[in-house]
Amino acid sequence: MDYIMAFVIGGLICVIGQILMDTTKLTPAHVLVLFVTLGAVLSGLGLYQPLVEIGKAGATIPLTGFGHTLVTGVIEEVNKRGLLGIFTGGLTSAAAGITAAVVFGYLMAVLFNPKSK
Amino acid sequence: MQKLTKEQQDYQNFVKQKRPKPPLLKNILMAFIVGGLICVVGQVIMNFYISRGMSPKEAGAPTSATMVFLGAFLTGLGVYDKIGKRAGAGSIVPITGFANSIVSPAMEFKREGYVFGVAAKMFVVAGPVIVYGMCSAVVIGLIYYILKL
Numbered sequence: 154m155d156y157i158m159a160f161v162i163g164g165l166i167c168v169i170g171q172i173l174m175d176t177t178k179l180t181p182a183h184v185l186v187l188f189v190t191l192g193a194v195l196s197g198l199g200l201y202q203p204l205v206e207i208g209k210a211g212a213t214i215p216l217t218g219f220g221h222t223l224v225t226g227v228i229e230e231v232n233k234r235g236l237l238g239i240f241t242g243g244l245t246s247a248a249a250g251i252t253a254a255v256v257f258g259y260l261m262a263v264l265f266n267p268k269s270k
Numbered sequence: 271m272q273k274l275t276k277e278q279q280d281y282q283n284f285v286k287q288k289r290p291k292p293p294l295l296k297n298i299l300m301a302f303i304v305g306g307l308i309c310v311v312g313q314v315i316m317n318f319y320i321s322r323g324m325s326p327k328e329a330g331a332p333t334s335a336t337m338v339f340l341g342a343f344l345t346g347l348g349v350y351d352k353i354g355k356r357a358g359a360g361s362i363v364p365i366t367g368f369a370n371s372i373v374s375p376a377m378e379f380k381r382e383g384y385v386f387g388v389a390a391k392m393f394v395v396a397g398p399v400i401v402y403g404m405c406s407a408v409v410i411g412l413i414y415y416i417l418k419l
Contacts, residue, residue: 159313160306163364167305168298170359175294181362182395185371188363189403197410210312213330214337215305215363216399222330223403227411231418239411243404249331250365253338254372254396262376262388265346 155209162208166215185216192220197228222247297358304353304360312337312364334365341366345373371395 170184179187192215195201201221205212212218226246230238244251274282315336319329341364344350350370354361361367375394379387393400 155313155317156310159309163309163312164302164306164360167301167360167363170305170363171298171301172294174359175297181359181367182371182398184359184362185368185395186398186402189399190406193403193406193410197414208309209326210316210333211306211309213316213333214309214312214365216365216368217363219334219365219368219399220403220406222334223407224410227407228414231411231415236415239408239415242411243407246331247403250334250338251400253335254342254369255392257339257342258369258372258376258392258396259388261342261346261373262380262392263384265348265373265377266380267374267377268348268351 158208159211159214162204162211163214164211166212166217188216189220189223192217193224194220196221196224219247219250222250300356301358301360301363304357305363306360308337308361308364308366311340337365338369341369342373345370346377368396368399371399 170188173179173184174181192201223243223246227239227242230242230245312333316329316333319332320326341350350361372392375391376388379391381387
């Protein structure tokens with residue numbers, strides 16, 4: 154059941170991105186930026202957590218989930234430490250993803266060369 | 271804006287007609303299927319971490335890290351861009367696409383060196399994503415803090 158819901162919710166989020174790319178002049182980079190921001194705002198409004206409960210990985214794997222991770226981290230740390238939490242929360246909760254992105258990204262770029270097209 | 275002559279308008283309409291329309295329905299279907307499948311892979315990985323005794327919330331971070339690794343590795347092998355040609359947003363929007371957006375330009379610009387080539391170009395897309403993500407999270411955190419007082 155998890156897998157079906159992950160497929161449907163994750164697929165639908167990607168469809169929104171596809172429609173934006175095909176019907177507007179937004180580039181993939183714009184769509185990614187938009188989705189992170191959108192995920193953060195929806196998370197702040199308390200609307201993203203229900204989606205995560207329904208779609209599980211289908212909601213956390215798309216980049217909207219990254220925005221959600223940042224915001225849940227900030228809110229958690231604000232509850233724990235107050236004002237300082239605004240600055241520590243985001244990177245605390247997203248630490249694994251960002252570190253993985255930098256380290257694996259660098260490693261793969263050094264190890265591999267672009268394939269000729 | 272400048273007023274166009276009738277010929278110019280006609281020409282623009284002509285160009286509009288001739289411009290190939292993206293096959294929207296097919297693109298949407300591909301994005302749905304590939305995006306959905308990538309999330310299913312994510313769910314498999316997440317369930318694996320949960321089966322090792324993590325709570326669903328704890329499993330989120332290692333799942334993201336694993337997916338980032340897979341996205342970066344498949345980009346290095348040249349497989350991810352092949353998927354991306356057909357899948358569009360289906361391969362861009364998941365976090366594996368974020369990893370792809372880091373490795374792709376970094377590899378491409380390697381000849382410009384390991385500082386200004388690889389390390390700088392890694393963040394062509396990832397940089398803006400992190401900037402806007404963090405700034406919106408800080409703004410939302412600030413609002414939350416004020417409302418809580």
